[in-house]
Amino acid sequence: MTILALEIGLEGFAATLVGEEVADEEIGRVPLPSAAAWATCRDLLLEVSRNHEITAVGIGSSGPIDMLAGVVAPAEIPEWRTGFALVEAVQKTFPGATVHLALDGVCLGLAERNFGATSEVMDALSVTVSSRICAGVMVGGFVVVGRTGNAGHFGHVLVPGFDDLCECGGRGCVEAVAGGSSILRWAHGQGWIGNSVEALVEAAGGGNEIAVAALNRAGTALGRGIASVAPVLDIDLVVIGGTVAKSGPALWKPLTAAVATHARLGFLTSLRVIPSELDGIGVLAGAGVLAMMARVPA
Incomplete structure (x- = not known):
């Protein structure tokens, strides 16, 4: 077989x-x-x-x-x-x-459930942040599929404070701010001339103000998106992977700060946000x- x-x-x-x-x-x-x-x-x-x-x-x-x-x-x-x-x-x-x-x-949710960080919890969100953003929702130990199979479109959760136009036609989707293509588009609009997220991360590490701001707003949007869905799903773990997730402190610091600021309900005090180990x-x-x-x- x-x-x-x-x-x-x-x-x-x-x-x-x-x-x-x-x-x-x-x-x-x-x-x-x-x-x-x-x-x-x-x-x-x-x-x-x-x-x-x-x-x-x-x-x-x-x-x-x-x-x-x-x-x-x-x-x-x-x-x-x-x-x-x-x-x-x-x-x-x-x-x-x-x-x-x-x-x-x-599929991402199934992989994390069987091989990754969500194998020991019952309720979790597994997110990949690359050019676009997808997620696997696990509730009660089962990965949620949805009516048409489209459950997990985390990239189209609306995040407060942003009005960026999304390719879906809406505005303020987390993907429109934090997807790799969107991060680069915003940075280019501010005058940055690099051509990849990796280059942007390197520039941010060197103190480039535009690169730092691009990753800061992406991390903030991701954190607000997580804080928005966490009380709906009653989850205690979020695992984030993908190329953008490897951006280091410039992304993760505002991300975790936004989660801490907005996920304030008592049943969310144990919520953890960690990087994936599945590496793509x-x-x-x-x-x-x-x-x-x-x-x-x-």
């Missing part, structure tokens, strides 16, 4: 065979193409699964998705924005396999868990 995991990410496709753990060096990756997205994805799956009989496939995709229909519509892939029947396409590629789809945030493989590892949970026994 061989299980295949696929991630439809913000910058590319990633796939791996699933064993006891997902090792980064065993992951096949390709950047998002400008055209022929499914052909590129299919070729990656066939390359990774070569010489193996695939019996189950787990897919973690950026949203929005329609889990029941097996359709994805990520904004990063123009061909798929109106909906692509990904599950059907994968099933045609591996006719004998069961195929299961979940939002990237759900959470969604893919969670897709593997999804496939193992849902597979049909031989």
Whole structure:
């Protein structure tokens, strides 16, 4: 029995065979193409699964998705924005396999629940902050999927004090302030000329005022977003990963300060916010868990 995991990410496709753990060096990756997205994805799956009989496939995709229909519509892939029947396409590629789809945030929650920091708690939020922001919500030990499979869109929680225009069409979404692309866009608007979050973090470490301000407002927005959802979910742990989460004190200091300022109810006094240890493989590892949970026994 061989299980295949696929991630439809913000910058590319990633796939791996699933064993006891997902090792980064065993992951096949390709950047998002400008055209022929499914052909590129299919070729990656066939390359990774070569010489193996695939019996189950787990897919973690950026949203929005329609889990029941097996359709994805990520904004990063123009061909798929109106909906692509990904599950059907994968099933045609591996006719004998069961195929299961979940939002990237759900997969992230499954990975943290099985391999990461939330394995010893019952109620938690697992957040990835990269170009965009996704999250996995765990309540009572179970990762919440939602009516359409889209539970976990933490990036579209509204945060007070901000009016930045979001790509969803709304204003004041945490992703519009704290997503990697949004941080860079704001910094560029203030006159900073670097081209990556990593460069921005380095500039902040050197005392660049624009870089410091960009990460300060991102951390503040994240902290306010966490403080907004924490009392709704009654959680005691938030785990944050992703490229932006590696920004160091310039991000984490305002983040934790905002949580401390706004999460003041008595039942939130034990709330912890900590960095993830999954180091970028959470969604893919969670897709593997999804496939193992849902597979049909031989």
